[in-house]
Amino acid sequence: MRLTVLGTGSAMPVPDRVQAGYLLDDGDRSLLVDCGSGVLQRLADTDTGYEGVSTVLLTHHHLDHVAALLPLMKARWLAGHDHLEVVGPDGTKSLVHGLLDVHEYLDGRLDLSLREVSPSRSFSVAGFDVAARETRHSMPCLAYRFSPPSGGTDPTAGPLTLSGDSEAFGGLANFADGSDVLVHDCSFPDGIDVSNHPTPTSLGESLSDADVGTLLLSHLYPQTGGQESGMTESVRAAGFDGEVRVASDGVQVRIPSNMSE
Ligand SMILES: [Zn+2]
Numbered sequence: 149m150r151l152t153v154l155g156t157g158s159a160m161p162v163p164d165r166v167q168a169g170y171l172l173d174d175g176d177r178s179l180l181v182d183c184g185s186g187v188l189q190r191l192a193d194t195d196t197g198y199e200g201v202s203t204v205l206l207t208h209h210h211l212d213h214v215a216a217l218l219p220l221m222k223a224r225w226l227a228g229h230d231h232l233e234v235v236g237p238d239g240t241k242s243l244v245h246g247l248l249d250v251h252e253y254l255d256g257r258l259d260l261s262l263r264e265v266s267p268s269r270s271f272s273v274a275g276f277d278v279a280a281r282e283t284r285h286s287m288p289c290l291a292y293r294f295s296p297p298s299g300g301t302d303p304t305a306g307p308l309t310l311s312g313d314s315e316a317f318g319g320l321a322n323f324a325d326g327s328d329v330l331v332h333d334c335s336f337p338d339g340i341d342v343s344n345h346p347t348p349t350s351l352g353e354s355l356s357d358a359d360v361g362t363l364l365l366s367h368l369y370p371q372t373g374g375q376e377s378g379m380t381e382s383v384r385a386a387g388f389d390g391e392v393r394v395a396s397d398g399v400q401v402r403i404p405s406n407m408s409e
Pocket residue numbers: 208210285313
């Protein structure tokens with residue numbers, strides 16, 4: 149399984165970080181998780197491309213996670229890849245229907261499948277086995293834990309966890325416990341008064357008892373610029389004892405993990 153971090157930014161633009169997007173590949177299966185602004189450009193720089201993504205899994209419906217959904221639909225329609233499945237938490241169907249109400253000419257152009265998922269039951273998406281957990285955020289949001297599409301794998305023990313947007317808390321740390329790789333929202337550096345997102349210290353504290361191989365800090369607001377090494381030191385000083393890195397757009401991780409650019 150390979151993770152390509154497409155977008156490590158947030159709702160406030162910086163030149164080198166587009167909004168949220170993560171590409172999972174395993175053999176010939178691909179899954180896009182979140183589809184914020186700029187993600188299609190990053191996707192076009194991968195071997196998979198938007199042509200190879202027929203399934204999108206949403207963590208939640210904030211604009212920085214869904215802004216490029218309609219552009220993805222239009223690109224696939226124009227390229228003749230007319231199937232797209234959109235999976236996400238409650239409200240995903242009405243979100244997509246609402247977007248298509250605004251841009252009516254796209255309605256009916258795609259063979260669209262919409263599916264809503266919940267933490268109560270593991271599910272399969274694009275062949276990946278997935279477990280979900282509610283996070284603590286300003287709107288309902290799901291964290292996801294993934295197992296490769298090998299069949300019969302327990303997703304609650306999958307090697308990759310994506311936090312979505314969330315404060316740091318023990319329940320999410322427990323959910324990620326045992327992951328080879330955890331990509332976690334770390335929106336702001338320490339010293340900023342924030343709710344609905346973690347700081348490096350709160351994140352490190354929450355993960356102090358968790359067994360996580362590599363922690364990638366993502367969903368980075370402009371205030372994190374130039375603070376990267378201090379942020380990783382804070383996470384470690386607060387008790388996290390795995391490897392920790394600030395993610396950058398385009399970074400790829402093979403799972404079991406080995407990092408490459
Ligand atoms: Zn959000």
